[in-house]
Amino acid sequence: MISIHTEGKTRDALIQLLLEFKDVFAWSYDDMPGLSVDLVVHKLPTHPDYPPVQQKQRKFKTDISDKIKEEVTKQLKAGVIRVVRYTTWLANVVPVPKKDGKIRVCVDYRDLNKASPKDNFPLPNIHILVDNCAKHEGHALQTQEYHVRDLRKFFERLRKYDLKLNPAKCAFVVPSGKLLGFIVSRRGIELDPTKIKAIQNLSPPKTKKEVMSLMGRLNYISRFIAQLTTTCEPIFKLLKKDAAIEWTDECQQAFDKIKEYLSNPPVLVPPEPGRPLFLYLAVLENSFGCVLGQHDVTGKKEQAIYYLSKKFTAYEAKYTLLEKTCCALTWVAQKLRHYLLAYTTYLITRLDPIKYIFQKPMPTGRLAKWQVLLTEFDIVYVTRTAMKAQALADHLAENPVDDEYQPLNTFFPDEEINSIEITPGDTNTWKMFFDGAVNAKGVGIGAILISPTGQHYPATARLRFFCTNNTAEYEACIMGMTMAVDMDVEELLIMGDSDLIIKQAQREWETRDIKLLPYRQHVEDLSKRFKSVEFKYIPRFHNELADVLATLAAMLPYPGNTHIDPLEIQIRERHGYCDAVEVESNIHPWYHDIKRFLKTKEYPEQASGDQRRTIRRRASKFFLSGEVLYKRTPDLNLLRCVDAKEAGKIMNEVHSGDITGSPWKKIIFVLSESAINVKYMAI
Incomplete structure (x- = not known):
């Protein structure tokens, strides 16, 4: 079969070539003489200790x-x-x-x-084979000009070794064709319509075997499906051990969404040499997804090369967002290694994992593993604002959507499932936002109560005593709860961006700082005065109003048409639960016992056995050079230890900005526990 798209001269030359080599085609078994034993011999080696097996006769229709x-x-x-x-x-x-x-x-x-013993030989990568055949003039040729020449060499080799071709399966100069379950053409790589139809005609699975069959079909074409893991999460749960096969509404919705997505699948393209790649990475709570793309020749349009998604393991799901991003990038780089090694790759994601991984000179643990695995790749992090097109990035649904949001064709039609939607709660529940701010000019706290009808009651106060940021957060929470008690609120939802305060109030974390114990106890006492109270952590960008009240009360923005009572700036002369704690005088620096032990191996007088063990354990992390004490960090850096006086001097120089001639110019971190009592502020 010769394609009708073949050019005139090429068509005539191809016909003459086929007539010349018509003996390389086998029209029946009689035309197949077989290979010479001098060329190759087919043998089936077996283990001598394995007994022969004779199967029973199988009956057929x-x-x-x-x-x-x-x-x-x-x-x-x-x-x-x-x-x-x-x-x-x-x-x-x-x-x-x-x-x-x-x-x-x-x-x-x-x-x-x-x-039989197993043969050890590498199998070719399916995606590399498919990429090599795409974007050509024909199914498996780059240009028609050299096609006849290459076919002649091929036919001559077949004739030399008496190899035969099946004419029913030969097609020449076709513009597209099936290859390993995909359609390759000049446009790129497309899904086989028969595979799409087979999935769309499937009925909902009823057994675990049918669920595995469905996921096997989807996994083979996962390269074309964006966020496959996130979308099929309800179906994946059916494959867990001892899980009951119950096809719920969520499973059906995910199944219908896949079918709708496959009704208009994307066309992928192989990467072109000379142009960089773009890797868009979206990290969610339990999974992540990415898309690898490249600009076309014009440089104005981005074309997708590969979609990829994966679910975090139970251990990986406990990582921080930045660690999840690093873990996802490492896994993606290894999965797409055959693409990334030959190109410069620009990474577009919410956080910068490259800086986090490579900023430490001597990393340890999983950070060192990620650094080793990513060293061979040329990956550059760029911000989203630097990109010309955002179509492929928007499909990752990293940000909440608004009312004017329109789903993209590159993702699922209702991709807003990944957005945050705040629904109205119980009509009797009040909401409270709180925040504290500590800076060089002082300490401020802010809280705002929101009634079930949406009316806002803000309050702010300036503290006349210095405290840490955690203390300020507690002060803000206590002020807001006191307001709610005075207004006879029965049901209250308390939201803040301090993970420490929220977790301690929920009794998930233990309060170890003795300065915070009275605050936590006072919060528990106030909680008993409500019919129901709930603490909830929210990100900082969802707590902007309370943050403004705490830092810039005079510049409070007016939030739309919502009514807000006039603000009254109060002056607080003492703590929310009692008078300020007096600072105890100490003639020795906080590291006196550690330095003394390293220098003379002596312990303080009247020190108990537990206290001596504590000193030995803490001293193992310090290093004494002459009279200067340093602390070793996990990445083997040395941090100089300073007393309260030196810490105060450093803080004053840093906050005043006059560090040009200061000996502390290169100090990044100051280790001083007693500096908290002398207006110490962490940078």
Whole structure:
């Protein structure tokens, strides 16, 4: 078969070539003389200790049995097979139906495979083979000009070794064709319509085997499906061990969403040399997804190359967002290694994992593993604002959507499932936002109560005593709860961006700082005065109003048409629960006992056995150079230890900005526990 798209000269030359080499085509078994034994010999080695297996005869239907007999007779007459009278191995025939109604006769080699040693040879990468055939003028040729020349070399080699081709399966200069389950053409790589139709015609699975069959079909075409793991999460749960196979509404919605997505699948393209790649990475709570793309020749349009998604393991799900991003990038880089090694890759994601991984000179643990695995790649992090197009990034649904949001064709039609939607709660529940701010000019706290009808009641106060940021957060929470008690609120939802305060209020974290114990106790006492109270952590960008109240009360923005009572700036002369704690005087620096032990191996007088063990344990992390004490960090850096006076001097110089001639210019971190009592502020 010759394509109608073949050019005139090429068509004539191809016809002459086929007539010249018509002997390389086998029209029947009689035209197949077989290979010379001097070239290759087919043998099946077996382990000598493995006993031969003779399978019992398998029965077939009459029509299938007749076709098997006809095919075996043809091969027997052509000399492809021969009769063995006394056999030690006996395997049944496995008929495989063909599209033309005939059958392909195979043999059940399962028993023989168990007795045969395995061949160790690398298999080709399917995606590399498909990429190499795409974006050409023909199915498997780059240009028609050299096609006839290459075919002549191919036919000459076939004639030399008496190899034959099946003319029914030969097509020349076709613009597109099926290859390993995909359609490759000049446009790029597309899904086989028969595979799409097979999935769309599937009925909901009823057994675990049917669920595994469905996921196997989707996994083979996962390269074309964005966020497959996130979308099919309800279906994945059915594959868990001892999980009941119950096809819920969530499973059906995910199944319908996949079917709708496959009704208009994307066209992927192989990467072109000379242009960088773009990797868009979206990290969610339990999974992540990415898309690898590249600009076209014009540089104005981005084309997708590969979609990829994966679910975090139970251990990986406990990582921080930045660590999850690093873990996802490492996994993606190894999965797409055959693409990334040959190109410069620009990474577009919410956080910068490259800086986090490579900023430490001597990383340890999983950070060191990620650094080693990513060293061979040329990956550059860029911000989103620097990109010309955002179509491929928007499909990752990293940000909440608004009312004017329109779903993209590159993702699922209702991709806003990944957005944050705040629904109205119980009509009797009040909401409270709180925040504290500590800076060089002082300490401020802010809280805002929101009634069930949406009316806002803000409050702010300036603290006349210095405290840490955690203390300020507690002060803000206490002020807001006190307001709610005075307004006879019964049901209250408290939200803040301090993970420490929220977790301690929920009794999930233990309060170890003795300065925060009275605050936590006072919060518990106030909680008993409500009918129901709930603490909830929210990100900082969702707590902007309370943050403004705490830092810039005079510049409070007016939030739309919502009514806000006039603000009154109060002056607080003391703590929310009691008077300020007096600072105890100490003539020795906080590291006196550690330095003394490292220098003379002596302990403080009247020190108990537990206290001595504590000093020895803490001293193992310090290093004494002359009279200067340093602390070793996990990445083997040395931090100089300073007393309260030196810490105050450093803080004053840093906050004043006058550090040009200061000896502390290169100090990044100051280790001083007592600096908290002398207006110490962490940078």
